[in-house]
Amino acid sequence: xxxxxxxxxxxxxxxxxxxxxxxxxxxxxxxxxxxxxxxxxxxxxxxxxxxxxxxxxxxxxxxxxxxxxxxxxxxxxxxxxxxxxxxxxxxxxxxxxxxxxxxxxxxxxxxxxxxxxxxxxxxxxxxxxxxxxxxxxxxxxxxxxxxxxxxxxxxxxxxxxxxxxxxxxxxxxxxxxxxxxxxxxxxxxxxxxxxxxxxxxxxxxxxxxxxxxxxxxxxxxxxxxxxxxxxxxxxxxxxxxxxxxxxxxxxxxx
Amino acid sequence: xxxxxxxxxxxxxxxxxxxxxxxxxxxxxxxxxxxxxxxxxxxxxxxxxxxxxxxxxxxxxxxxxxxxxxxxxxxxxxxxxxxxxxxxxxxxxxxxxxxxxxxxxxxxxxxxxxxxxxxxxxxxxxxxxxxxxxxxxxxxxxxxxxxxxxxxxxxxxxxxxxxxxxxxxxxxxxxxxxxxxxxxxxxxxxxxxxxxxxxxxxxxxxxxxxxxxxxxxxxxxxxxxxxxxxxxxxxxxxxxxxxxxxxxxxxxxxxxxxxxxxxxxxxxxxxxxxxxxxxxxxxxxxxxxxxxxxxxxxxxxxxxxxxxxxxxxxxxxxxxxxxxxxxxxxxxxxxxxxxxxxxxxxxxxxxxxxxxxxxxxxxxxxxxxxxxxxxxxxxxxxxxxxxxxxx
Ligand SMILES: Cc1cc2nc3c(=O)[nH]c(=O)nc-3n(C[C@H](O)[C@H](O)[C@H](O)COP(=O)(O)OP(=O)(O)OC[C@H]3O[C@@H](n4cnc5c(N)ncnc54)[C@H](O)[C@@H]3O)c2cc1C
Ligand SMILES: Cc1cc2nc3c(=O)[nH]c(=O)nc-3n(C[C@H](O)[C@H](O)[C@H](O)COP(=O)(O)OP(=O)(O)OC[C@H]3O[C@@H](n4cnc5c(N)ncnc54)[C@H](O)[C@@H]3O)c2cc1C
Numbered sequence: 105x106x107x108x109x110x111x112x113x114x115x116x117x118x119x120x121x122x123x124x125x126x127x128x129x130x131x132x133x134x135x136x137x138x139x140x141x142x143x144x145x146x147x148x149x150x151x152x153x154x155x156x157x158x159x160x161x162x163x164x165x166x167x168x169x170x171x172x173x174x175x176x177x178x179x180x181x182x183x184x185x186x187x188x189x190x191x192x193x194x195x196x197x198x199x200x201x202x203x204x205x206x207x208x209x210x211x212x213x214x215x216x217x218x219x220x221x222x223x224x225x226x227x228x229x230x231x232x233x234x235x236x237x238x239x240x241x242x243x244x245x246x247x248x249x250x251x252x253x254x255x256x257x258x259x260x261x262x263x264x265x266x267x268x269x270x271x272x273x274x275x276x277x278x279x280x281x282x283x284x285x286x287x288x289x290x291x292x293x294x295x296x297x298x299x300x301x302x303x304x305x306x307x308x309x310x311x312x313x314x315x316x317x318x319x320x321x322x323x324x325x326x327x328x329x330x331x332x333x334x335x336x337x338x339x340x341x342x343x344x345x346x347x348x349x350x351x352x353x354x355x356x357x358x
Numbered sequence: 359x360x361x362x363x364x365x366x367x368x369x370x371x372x373x374x375x376x377x378x379x380x381x382x383x384x385x386x387x388x389x390x391x392x393x394x395x396x397x398x399x400x401x402x403x404x405x406x407x408x409x410x411x412x413x414x415x416x417x418x419x420x421x422x423x424x425x426x427x428x429x430x431x432x433x434x435x436x437x438x439x440x441x442x443x444x445x446x447x448x449x450x451x452x453x454x455x456x457x458x459x460x461x462x463x464x465x466x467x468x469x470x471x472x473x474x475x476x477x478x479x480x481x482x483x484x485x486x487x488x489x490x491x492x493x494x495x496x497x498x499x500x501x502x503x504x505x506x507x508x509x510x511x512x513x514x515x516x517x518x519x520x521x522x523x524x525x526x527x528x529x530x531x532x533x534x535x536x537x538x539x540x541x542x543x544x545x546x547x548x549x550x551x552x553x554x555x556x557x558x559x560x561x562x563x564x565x566x567x568x569x570x571x572x573x574x575x576x577x578x579x580x581x582x583x584x585x586x587x588x589x590x591x592x593x594x595x596x597x598x599x600x601x602x603x604x605x606x607x608x609x610x611x612x613x614x615x616x617x618x619x620x621x622x623x624x625x626x627x628x629x630x631x632x633x634x635x636x637x638x639x640x641x642x643x644x645x646x647x648x649x650x651x652x653x654x655x656x657x658x659x660x661x662x663x664x665x666x667x668x669x670x671x672x673x674x675x676x677x678x679x680x681x682x683x684x685x686x687x688x689x690x691x692x693x694x695x696x697x698x699x700x701x702x703x704x705x706x707x708x709x710x711x712x713x714x715x716x717x718x719x720x721x722x723x724x725x726x727x728x729x730x731x732x733x734x735x736x737x738x739x740x741x742x743x744x745x746x747x748x749x
Pocket of ligand 1: 110111112113127128130138140141164165166189193196197200217219221222224225226227230
């Protein structure tokens with residue numbers, strides 16, 4: 105089973121972020137592979153451990169996104185593709201999806217794994233657009249993955265519980281944070297990562313032009329989310345527990 | 359990190375940084391959440407051993423052909439630093455396994471011994487301990503009493519006692535150092551690989567420790583322990599052999615101490631910024647700033663010293679006296695930093711919830727083992743004057 109994992113390099117979420125013209129400042133020193141994408145890498149490695157094949161890691165971003173690819177390679181992925189091009193600066197979700205789909209199509213694949221949504225952009229639409237552009241089915245919010253020869257069964261997390269979804273391969277899936285516990289890269293893996301093949305390609309190499317990378321959205325303003333008001337207080341006059349339980353029921357938490 | 363004031367990171371390779379970041383994440387996620395409780399319970403977190411092995415911690419600077427990670431000495435040092443940022447006991451476990459058990463098998467063992475033991479020790483399947491110190495011979499191991507007597511058929515019988523042996527009660531093999539001659543000379547000291555289930559071998563944990571509590575420390579007794587000829591490490595030859603092992607371990611300790619100091623400095627810095635007394639954060643008072651400035655200065659000096667020593671070791675041009683200087687300086691600096699951090703934290707500083715007092719207490723062991731601070735002073739004194747002041 106050949107599995108493609110989409111990984112995004114993002115400014116380290118542990119540090120405070122900065123906005124420039126309403127967009128996240130990306131030229132910061134501390135960047136990491138989106139923690140959400142580590143689950144995708146782990147899921148891919150487990151499938152390949154089970155069925156054989158290779159894990160191919162694809163990222164679009166500035167040259168520094170190579171580090172995200174290397175991180176995946178040091179966890180055990182086999183090869184990578186970095187799409188980087190000045191024309192992609194400021195690309196939005198659709199442009200990103202076009203580029204990723206073109207990069208995925210360059211080789212045979214059985215499955216594409218992405219995160220549910222990125223930690224920085226969090227539009228949560230790139231994988232869906234990629235599936236559409238590739239013309240393959242998609243299955244999202246996977247919390248458990250089970251593969252058979254040519255199909256996949258996933259436990260899809262929903263607000264109410266789970267859906268069991270079966271889909272034929274090839275397909276695109278997105279994985280949630282609870283799907284597995286990503287492995288640490290081993291020291292040997294880190295040393296080997298540098299000698300694994302990574303293709304660095306431009307838009308032209310993918311047969312795409314500047315128009316494909318043009319943003320389709322513009323940002324007019326960015327406002328911080330309103331502060332949450334103080335919560336509701338219950339004085340415990342002996343009925344406190346019941347009141348809290350009622351409220352939780354009302355909120356459909358229990 | 360607030361602790362990289364001199365951008366030492368820029369002097370590391372991409373791989374060295376990636377290795378450091380991996381072990382740092384492991385310590386943050388797996389060691390720090392449990393270590394306070396382990397310390398209070400007086401328990402080594404054994405459950406972490408398989409994952410440490412999986413990462414490649416044990417014997418990380420030994421060659422890949424024996425199942426090890428084959429890292430350079432700077433990467434190895436960074437691993438020790440991060441482990442001790444967690445706890446000196448966790449770093450001690452790795453030091454003993456790698457530098458004091460795997461290293462002597464690698465350096466003094468036969469090809470069969472290396473092939474048999476090293477991969478299983480790298481994978482954590484076999485845990486080892488190193489028995490040099492005896493009840494009456496600590497700083498002066500040359501005086502050891504433990505004897506190994508060769509039998510007519512080439513087998514050996516060992517009698518003696520060892521004390522303060524890290525991992526002693528959990529180990530499946532012990533590297534035991536013993537005199538093979540009848541006189542008092544240290545020239546006949548040789549190393550033996552002793553399976554701890556050999557009849558006559560017993561290990562008993564030493565109780566009542568107020569330092570290095572998250573580490574097993576044991577007393578070993580060897581009574582007529584019979585071993586085949588293959589138990590001998592054939593290339594071990596005199597007191598210099600165990601001292602070569604100590605040089606490896608001391609190198610790691612020079613790095614490890616930095617980790618403990620980093621943890622304490624970071625804790626103190628954060629606390630100083632948050633704790634308000636007399637109407638402002640205590641970080642705003644000159645006395646606490648001086649404390650932090652001193653801590654930081656010693657930390658940076660220790661970092662630069664260890665890194666340069668690591669580069670020398672990788673070039674193969676370092677000498678044991680340089681290692682003594684680094685062990686002596688860095689551990690001493692770390693003990694001071696830990697104590698000052700504890701004091702800056704006020705009453706909270708005595709709680710296990712914070713790490714400074716745990717590090718402070720641990721570092722007293724580190725100050726004492728692998729050659730006490732005093733002994734390294736004498737080693738340096740002898741190196742520069744040419745005069746032996748030990749006896
Ligand atoms: C030079 C350059 C500068 C950019 N500047 C900005 C900017 O300032 N602001 C901005 O919002 N975007 C920018 N982008 C694009 C951005 O990186 C995102 O790819 C795009 O906006 C997708 O949106 P999202 O992160 O919300 O994706 P989501 O749909 O939330 O992501 C879901 C999943 O899709 C996959 N995925 C998403 N993006 C990528 C990617 N780039 N490579 C590989 N896999 C991916 C991951 O698996 C991710 O978990 C830039 C891109 C480049 C090349
Ligand atoms: C937690 C812990 C773990 C340990 N693990 C191991 C292990 O795994 N394997 C192992 O073999 N050993 C181990 N040790 C033992 C350690 O190496 C010894 O404790 C150390 O070498 C000091 O020996 P000692 O305790 O007998 O002190 P002593 O040698 O009795 O020293 C007492 C004091 O006298 C000073 N002193 C000694 N000689 C001189 C001199 N010539 N001039 C001036 N001052 C001098 C010392 O500096 C010290 O202050 C461990 C110790 C501890 C505390």
